[in-house]
Amino acid sequence: MTVLSEPMIAWHSLRxxxxxxALLYFDDFVLAPRHHLLVHGPSGVGKSTLLNLMAGLLRPSDGQLRLAGVELGQLQGAAVDRWRGSQLGLVSQRLHxxxxxxxxENLRLPFLAAGLPVDKERIGLVxxxxxxxxxxxxxxxxxxQGQLQRVILARALLRGPRILLADEPTANLDEEASERMIGLLCQAASEHHVTLVVTTHDARVVQRFQALLPVQLHRLRNLGWLASGLTAGLSTVLGGQPG
Ligand SMILES: Nc1ncnc2c1ncn2[C@@H]1O[C@H](COP(=O)(O)OP(=O)(O)OP(=O)(O)O)[C@@H](O)[C@H]1O
Known part of the structure; x- marks a missing residue:
């Protein structure tokens, strides 16, 4: 008998x-087993919005978004924060x-902020x-800068997340630092068995990840114009119906 495992990430009719x-529409998506996700697209298409939806920092206006077996729309209030803290690692230069x-001391903070005992063994391991x-x-x-990158990544890994979210992790980095960051993320994904989600507008970054890990590339399209065009077309049709 084949047991179908639930995809780590999937969304449907997400808006x-x-x-x-802006009103943003996202093409339906399912992440293949044992793959990592690269979200690629030009500036303004909705990459950060999608990542913030996945992190539970924004709520979808419509549609379903499932991560690690949880339908995010069904989590409310503090449950979202608890879920994020236990399941996700956020890799962001902006989270200072x-x-x-x-x-x-910085690495103790994620435990203290969650009201949990500091797991010294886990800190040592990371x-x-x-x-x-x-x-x-x-x-x-x-x-x-290089040391900072490693500490930021360590902090994201501390609570044993299932998914690591990295929003434009190579933005503002020179080529050497960018290469180092990509290497660190791939190493973390392999060693800590986490699913990587990376947004980038940079085609070279896409190529580097593709060379290092099994990734699924998701190109974001701006579907807003399409949807508004359809709506306009529909209202024209309806408006033309005899009353
Ligand atoms: N807080 C907000 N209020 C209103 N519109 C917003 C807000 N944040 C983003 N937007 C708009 O939503 C769209 C998508 O923004 P988003 O930041 O997700 O795109 P992006 O692909 O990550 O772009 P970039 O690479 O430039 O960060 C843009 O048109 C942006 O102007």
């Missing part, structure tokens, strides 16, 4: 409307470390896996 702003705290042993007592403000 997001910003109040008084506390500059006056040292690396170890620190070793990212080669941060020598930096434990260094203040975040004193880290260079």
């Amino acid at each position: 997001h409307a910003y109040p008084g702003g 470390l506390s500059p006056s705290l040292n690396v170890l 620190v070793t896996s990212l080669g941060l042993e020598g930096l434990a007592k260094r203040r975040a403000a004193q880290l260079n």
Whole structure:
């Protein structure tokens, strides 16, 4: 008998409307087993919006979005935060470390913020896996860019997430730093058995990931014009019906 496992990520009829702003439509998608997801598209097409929907930081206006077996629309309030904390790792340069705290203190924060006991064993494991042993007592403000990247990734991995979300992880990085970041993400995906979700507008970044991991490329299209065109067409038809 074949047991079909549930896809790690899938969405259907997904839409997001910003109040008084853009209405974004997303093509249906299912992530193949053991694959990672690359969301690619030009600026403004909705990559960050999609990632924020997956992170439960935005709520869909319509449609279904399932991650790691959970229908996100069914989670309310604090349940979303608990789910995010236990299932997702967010890799973002914008989620700053506390500059006056040292690396170890920064790595305790995700546990403390969730009201959980600090898991020293887990911190040790992640620190070793990212080669941060020598930096434990260094203040975040004193880290260079490469070290900062590793600590940001360590923080995202601390609670053993099933999915790592990285929004334009190579933006504003030079070629060397960008290559290093891609390598770190791929290493983390393999060693920690997490599904990687990466957004990028850069075709070279897409190629690098494709060379290193089994990835599924999802090109975002701006479907807003199509939908509004259809709606306009439909209302024309309906308007032309005899009353
Ligand atoms: N808070 C907001 N309020 C209204 N409109 C928004 C808001 N955030 C984003 N948008 C609009 O939604 C669309 C998609 O934005 P989004 O940031 O998701 O695109 P993106 O593909 O990530 O672009 P970029 O690569 O430039 O960040 C854009 O037209 C943007 O102007």
